Amino acid sequence: MAKLLTKYIKYLSEEKKLSKNTVDSYIRDINQLSDYLGTVGINDLCDATKAVLITYVIHMKRANKAVSSITRGVVSMHSFYNFALISGYIENDPTIGLEVPENEEHTVSIMTQEEIKLLLDCPQTVDFKGYRDKAMFELLYATGIKVSELISLRFDEVDLKNEFIVCGKGSKRRAVPLGTMAVFAVSRYIENARNKQLVASQAPELFLNLNGQPLTRQGFWKILKTYKEKANIKSDITPHTVRHTFAVHMLENGTSIKDVQTMLGNNSQATSALYKKMLEMHINEVYKQAHPRAKIK
Numbered sequence: 001m002a003k004l005l006t007k008y009i010k011y012l013s014e015e016k017k018l019s020k021n022t023v024d025s026y027i028r029d030i031n032q033l034s035d036y037l038g039t040v041g042i043n044d045l046c047d048a049t050k051a052v053l054i055t056y057v058i059h060m061k062r063a064n065k066a067v068s069s070i071t072r073g074v075v076s077m078h079s080f081y082n083f084a085l086i087s088g089y090i091e092n093d094p095t096i097g098l099e100v101p102e103n104e105e106h107t108v109s110i111m112t113q114e115e116i117k118l119l120l121d122c123p124q125t126v127d128f129k130g131y132r133d134k135a136m137f138e139l140l141y142a143t144g145i146k147v148s149e150l151i152s153l154r155f156d157e158v159d160l161k162n163e164f165i166v167c168g169k170g171s172k173r174r175a176v177p178l179g180t181m182a183v184f185a186v187s188r189y190i191e192n193a194r195n196k197q198l199v200a201s202q203a204p205e206l207f208l209n210l211n212g213q214p215l216t217r218q219g220f221w222k223i224l225k226t227y228k229e230k231a232n233i234k235s236d237i238t239p240h241t242v243r244h245t246f247a248v249h250m251l252e253n254g255t256s257i258k259d260v261q262t263m264l265g266n267n268s269q270a271t272s273a274l275y276k277k278m279l280e281m282h283i284n285e286v287y288k289q290a291h292p293r294a295k296i297k
Contacts, residue, residue, distance in 0.1 A: 029076035118231040135189035142182035144246030
């Protein structure tokens with residue numbers, strides 16, 4: 001089984017050319033499946049049947065996993081067993097007909113203007129960490145880019161003079177404009193912190209940790225969580241929350257869904273429908289809070 005996983009990792013990395021983060025996610029999903037199979041007496045991934053995989057999906061639902069996590073798990077299973085089939089490890093693909101669960105729960109949280117301000121104002125620009133974190137938060141909210149795009153952003157992909165960044169890979173590569181506050185925060189970070197950091201091997205990435213190495217997704221999550229607690233923000237905040245907040249705030253101020261999707265690098269119809277729903281929900285909530293006769297007191 002270890003040999004199959006090694007070949008699968010090589011296939012994802014070298015043939016499919018997926019990023020390290022994506023490969024790690026696929027393997028993590030398969031390892032979680034393997035752990036589950038062990039609890040039902042199956043010690044080899046290749047011995048799993050479609051019925052068992054269906055019970056695993058049900059198990060994930062009962063464990064209250066997010067629909068997005070279950071969806072990714074099903075996609076990972078399809079990918080792994082398809083590879084096992086074409087590699088001759090199994091004769092029949094047990095994932096044929098295994099469906100991705102409907103995204104019935106898309107109640108994406110959106111930060112309020114007050115919460116965004118609390119988060120953006122929280123980092124104290126007195127040291128390397130403060131300058132860096134302020135710049136990262138301003139850039140994330142200004143562009144709506146993914147965390148993977150933020151931490152992989154290179155110096156040569158940032159044009160502060162013309163106020164835009166270039167990010168993404170392949171067909172998703174795109175230029176995204178920056179606002180004045182983001183330009184200011186990134187400029188101060190570069191001038192007062194990034195250019196003064198002494199490292200033996202200068203990394204090309206814009207945002208580094210205290211050891212001079214590129215930040216990881218987990219590292220950024222910890223940073224965000226720390227500032228959420230410092231700012232005393234009660235609602236749950238994830239990097240994707242900031243991305244969705246960027247989208248809804250842009251839509252509220254008159255930007256078209258098509259333009260927002262272009263900036264986000266996602267032009268699917270599903271995303272379009274999601275943002276329409278999010279905007280409607282957010283406007284409805286704002287109305288209920290603002291209109292004097294919208295709720296019983």
